[in-house]
Amino acid sequence: MVIGVSGIQGDFREHKTMLEKMGIKTMVVRTPEELDKVDGLIIPGGESTTMIRIMKMVNLYDALKAKIETGFPVFGTCAGMILLSNEVTNFKQDSLKAINIKIERNAYGRQVESFETDIEIKGFNSKFRAIFIRAPKVVSYDENIEILATFENSPVLLKQDNILVASFHPELTNDTRVHEYFLNMVKQQ
């Protein structure tokens, strides 16, 4: 099993380091050819406007979108979640339209643009430290989506079939449980 980490922009090195600590083979993905060599892909946090623009420039947008439609497992954190969502507001921008959620960018307000809090995650036997950095908020979602965690009544970890998204940054902690959850999705594929 090889897990790809999109190296277009953002904190992909932190995801890579976490996976390697877990004994997982990784590959930084920047081209459709590299995408074809991995069993699942993580799209990191960063700046979603830049990410989507570059993804289109290097032809990764179409290749990835087509692959996700065939069941390829993807995990997006923060800007990665924005990229995978169906609709983006504040400001409106294009996305991969893979998971049926609507996102408002930078929605947690000025004073608390970045914060940490302990959240409950479905199936985990203790709380998880969630780090939010200018985080996106899920403002609506399709009813068939599985909500794995919420914060202040908004979902922050969601799954739809082969797609997992988090509005926080598990790669910035030492807790590998969310990554393990994604690896299990890849193994079941």
Ligand code: GLN
């Ligand atoms: N605010 C960023 C965006 O809208 C996302 C922040 C992050 O990934 N930490 O793209």
